[in-house]
Amino acid sequence: MKTVYSEDHRLHAARMELIEGTLKPAVEKPERAEIVLARIRETGLGPVEPPREFGTEPLGRVHDARYLAFLERAWEMWTASGRDYEALPLVWAIRGLRAVEPEAIDGKLSYFSMDAGTPITAGTWAAARASANVALTATAMVRDGARAAFGLCRPPGHHAAADYYGGYCFLNNAAIAAQWLRDQGAARVSVLDVDYHHGNGTQAIFYERADVQFVSLHGDPRTEYPFFLGYADETGAGAGEGYTINYPMPFGTTYDVWGAALDDACGKVAGYAPDAVVVSLGVDTFERDPISHFKLTTPDFLQIGRRIARLGRPTVFLMEGGYAVEEIGINTVNVLTGFEEEA
Ligand code: OKS
Ligand code: ZN
Numbered sequence: 001m002k003t004v005y006s007e008d009h010r011l012h013a014a015r016m017e018l019i020e021g022t023l024k025p026a027v028e029k030p031e032r033a034e035i036v037l038a039r040i041r042e043t044g045l046g047p048v049e050p051p052r053e054f055g056t057e058p059l060g061r062v063h064d065a066r067y068l069a070f071l072e073r074a075w076e077m078w079t080a081s082g083r084d085y086e087a088l089p090l091v092w093a094i095r096g097l098r099a100v101e102p103e104a105i106d107g108k109l110s111y112f113s114m115d116a117g118t119p120i121t122a123g124t125w126a127a128a129r130a131s132a133n134v135a136l137t138a139t140a141m142v143r144d145g146a147r148a149a150f151g152l153c154r155p156p157g158h159h160a161a162a163d164y165y166g167g168y169c170f171l172n173n174a175a176i177a178a179q180w181l182r183d184q185g186a187a188r189v190s191v192l193d194v195d196y197h198h199g200n201g202t203q204a205i206f207y208e209r210a211d212v213q214f215v216s217l218h219g220d221p222r223t224e225y226p227f228f229l230g231y232a233d234e235t236g237a238g239a240g241e242g243y244t245i246n247y248p249m250p251f252g253t254t255y256d257v258w259g260a261a262l263d264d265a266c267g268k269v270a271g272y273a274p275d276a277v278v279v280s281l282g283v284d285t286f287e288r289d290p291i292s293h294f295k296l297t298t299p300d301f302l303q304i305g306r307r308i309a310r311l312g313r314p315t316v317f318l319m320e321g322g323y324a325v326e327e328i329g330i331n332t333v334n335v336l337t338g339f340e341e342e343a
Pocket of ligand 2: 320
């Protein structure tokens with residue numbers, strides 16, 4: 001299958017990240033995408049093509065205009081107030097506080113974010129735009145008849161909601177792709193999120209809708225980021241009731257349990273009969289991922305691809321998380337080659 005890749009992801013390169021109570025070198029770093037790209041070239045998975053420019057219209061179909069305006073200007077406002085290091089929020093409008101958009105950049109960062117672990121840098125907006133274009137270009141390949149395509153997105157997207165960023169995500173690439181497919185005439189689209197973390201942003205965007213199904217396998221939010229969404233009793237609301245399906249699993253989960261959940265999830269996708277499937281492809285379920293707690297092995301990733309292929313649907317794979325830098329390439333490409341073997 002074809003891969004879509006842009007070097008512009010390198011524009012987003014935070015030096016430090018607030019993690020475990022201290023500033024450490026950023027976990028979500030440019031090498032991630034470069035290692036996956038190198039593995040694609042090494043294995044001959046298929047051609048690697050640059051993204052096309054889709055403009056801001058498809059972003060505005062998913063994200064609030066005020067949020068996009070904030071992202072575009074955040075760095076300029078941050079540096080105008082005298083800083084030249086990464087921008088981080090510090091205070092949130094929780095219970096009893098006023099959820100209003102402040103004038104000052106420090107207030108805006110908080111208003112439009114969900115955590116303090118996601119730095120904004122000089123090139124974040126440009127990189128996030130490129131990442132969305134990568135997703136849309138891969139999605140267009142599938143719209144045009146390809147069985148599958150891979151968008152090597154960086155930064156990732158599934159934690160970003162209509163009007164907030166977090167979890168290293170700024171624009172929700174999977175949601176933008178799913179909405180674009182709808183706008184191009186697909187009646188139903190499934191988003192299958194196999195990243196270790198719950199895709200809270202994607203879920204929130206489609207929670208009250210029946211036209212995009214959201215199915216996610218992830219670390220139980222009682223013990224894992226993002227903590228405040230991804231519980232099994234979240235099933236959608238209103239017209240969307242029944243179209244959100246969550247599979248939270250405990251630390252230490254191995255493929256016997258995880259693969260059974262994937263099988264069940266694929267049954268729900270098949271029952272929905274989508275015109276296309278968007279896979280939020282995180283490989284942070286790997287046993288040696290530095291920030292995660294599942295125990296999937298390198299061969300397990302082949303099985304993931306094979307199972308998804310058996311859905312028999314046009315499929316867009318979009319890169320989300322995965323941080324064990326030596327193995328991220330092998331595991332990601334294993335999903336894609338497993339898919340191709342079975343497709
Ligand atoms: C703050 C965020 C910690 C967890 C981020 C999870 C990113 C990820 N440092 N999402 O899928 O992989
Ligand atoms: Zn993740």
